[in-house]
Amino acid sequence: MKVDLDKVFEIDGSEKNTWTFLQDIPGVASCMPGAEITEQVDANNYKGKVRAKVGPATMSFEGDIEIQEINEENKSLHFIGKGQDTKGTSAAEMDLTASVRKGESGATELVGVATVTVTGKVANFGGRMMTQVADQILNQFGKNFANNVVAMGEGESAEEAAKVVAEQPKELNGLAFAWSIFVGYLKSLFGK
């Protein structure tokens, strides 16, 4: 199944720092809960993995990230990530364009537009949850990303952000995650 995502995160940092951090692929990857870059193959190709724990099941996706374009002018990054879970039952692909811009309020914004395609067990079972799950993953990503950018700056808030970054959970925690999906779902019911 395919899910289209469109997200804007406000970043409490400069456009310049945000753009610099966006080009740090391993750094950006680490903002994704449970994700890490395991190998840089060449300038545009990386290998990585994502681990997610939902209840008793652990899913571990391994795959390749290929940078399609880094556009200094628009401050945008386009990459495609493809992976299969290590048990061979599911596969996922993400086509993401992220860019940095100054928002209407004057704050720095990170804009993400992505299409996520999943096949196999994760689609069979998780299909109906996909939109909420992807949404939650991205929200977590946005928070982590913002903290990383703030940590690049100076002063008390930067120190605090650095601390948060250091303590960031390395794995997608199923229960807390499920709770946040549930809350997100309730909000979507009554929020409109």
Added chain:
Amino acid sequence: MSTSAESIEREEKLQGVGCSRKRKEDPRFIQGKGNYVDDIKMPGMLCAEIVRSPYAHARIISIDKTEALALPGVHAVLTADDLKPLDLHWMPTLAGDVQAVLADEKVVFQMQEVAVVIANDRYIAADAVQLVKVEYEPLPALVDPHKSMDSDAPVIREDLIGKMDGAHSKRLHDNHIFTWDVGDKESTDQAFEDAEVTVKENMFYHRVHPCPLETCGCLASFDKIEGKLTAYVTSQAPHVVRTVVSMLSGIPESKVRIISPDIGGGFGNKVPIYPGYVTAMVASIVLGRPVKWVESRIENLTTTGFARDWHMEGELAADNEGRIKALRVNVLADHGAFDACADPSKFPAGMFHICTGSYDIPNAYARVDGVYTNKAPGGVAYRCSFRVTEAVYVVERMVDVLAQKLGMDKAEIRLKNFVKPEQFPYPTALGANLDSGDYHTALNKVLDAVDYKELRKEQEEKRANGELMGIGIVTFTEIVGAGPSKSCDILGVGMFDSAEIRVHPTGSALARMGTITQGQAHQTTYAQIIATELGIPSEEIQIEEGDTDTAPYGLGTYGSRTTPVGAAATAVAARKIKAKAAKIAAHLLEVSDDDLEWDVDRFKVKGVPGQEKTMKDIAWAAYNNLPEGMEPGLEAVDYYDPPEYTYPFGAYLCVVDIDKYTGVTKVRRFYALDDCGTRINPMVIEGQIHGGLTEGYAVAMGQELSFDPEGNIEGNSLMDYFLPTAVETPHWETDYTVTPSPHHPLGAKGVAESPHVGSIPTFTAAVVDAFAHLDVTHMNMPHSAYRVWQKCHELGLDKAK
């Protein structure tokens, strides 16, 4: 036959035909002493698990077994490349196509079999499955059958490219399987042109799965010294499996033994031969150890034997008084990636030609086109004869659509168009030959029983109040008992069936049949037939089935063929014994055969009270005191090739109340009248009808295997797939009439499927009828609350006043 109180008492003791004898199977099942494939364990047994594709369509780049083979307890990992030297990586299907046993270079449906792991136990095998590394290159998935024949459609079956002579017809496209048509197209088209009224409706009979409680499995054991392969298989047709296995493996058929032990429901799911069976057998031959493979529930729902998935366009032509002049049907049949339909070989669309139903329709034409898509293969007869459910659905829906167009009552239009009792045997425009029926009596009995007029009045009142109440009526005719071998065969073997009866010296009997019970109570009912024919108490008759080493060759149990074919063979075999018994009795009584008359369990000399020999006396004499020149023993075998199909029918009526705010549809009343000819065991029939109605309810109201555009199957576990329990199941009211089949030795027609075939369109009819005053003519199944609510919402009915 004497009717004295004494002989009636003797007759009752036999527990023969017509008696609600308690099921002989139940004591072992309710005590948990059934013996299913997964209960059987053999010394040195290994377990198989299958590596499956996450993609619906992808090229296999590489398969790396190294890590899996390194896991302690793993004996082998087999792929298509390993089966190639044995020429077993592909196998024939029942429909004249071939199917990959293990994916050969490409996967063509999600969860297709890619490799099989053989290990000490199931846990190790499951762990090893995850260690087999398969690299895929995804290809675009073809999910919508309407796009299968597009010029830019991805070709699913590369093995068939350029092979345009299909098994059943010319192929029109690489993704086309067959065109099958029947009837007079010209006269039908003409009738439509001349008609005063015509109606047309598109309907989708969705993909469902029989979902028997026991999934499919096989325990294969190859004896290297004897060169003999024994396999316990969940099969509704063990002899067919034996023949196919022998043909595939080259092992002489005499050295292949297939045993179907207790089977936990089949419903068509256990007719085909699946890759899992083949891999277990191959692994056992290769490793010289018993190998067991048993499906998980998800594997069962996803990969073995789906049913239906037909996109149907129905049309009727009629005059202004509602007399039907012609029927035209066009079908697009989604067969998945391999054509593995379970139909008699010459019938790629099964018995769909019964689609003129119970009606006297002078002109008809039907055409079915089968196409490939990236979905699992199947197309089994889910509690129905081959495609009869689809046939009954389309004609019953269309009669309703016509009634609505003409503003006629839905019962009245049926009564007007029924084949009349004096018209039987009635040849239909599409080549069926209806053996017997009395449709008017059946429908009128139902209408009276439910007080139909009052129901319609109530509906009027409810409609005036803005409430939704629907009344669905279906008057179906089935075609069962495949079939006459002049037209019906499976892989060249005629669809007869068999019975072998041996009466022992002390008067008890053993009988073996070519059919196999999966819950139909054969042990109970076959004995009743023999009891009545031979005067031996049912309790003293042992029925055995399912072991190809002992049972006579038969084509198995599905398509309600056991009573029309197997029971006929049983009656004829018993009559052969009775004929011999008469000669022995005449010899013992020193009279001529003509002087004898049969009385329940004995031959009597006409007009000479006390001069008689019971079957028990005769059995003893058969082994020591025979007429001169007569061969000793008292046994017979019969291979019964039916002269015709049988045509059970019924009239069903359903009343639903729909909550327009939630779409929840409550079945208030369901009245089912069935006519299956002679009734062998009324209690078993009642059970069959309850089961069939419940499965019909499941299909109509919730079951569905759907796919997303990438070919991911949605809802392939019991979290989603609807199996009604006592909580959801409505209350069933049953009734019957008896119109015997004129050509069946017992007059019986078969019943197990009628309630499934008949009830599904009844639910749709009732739901649609609730909206009929709002010009709704059809709604596709399943009629889940959400989907019914969508209709309410679309019509603006869910707005609070």
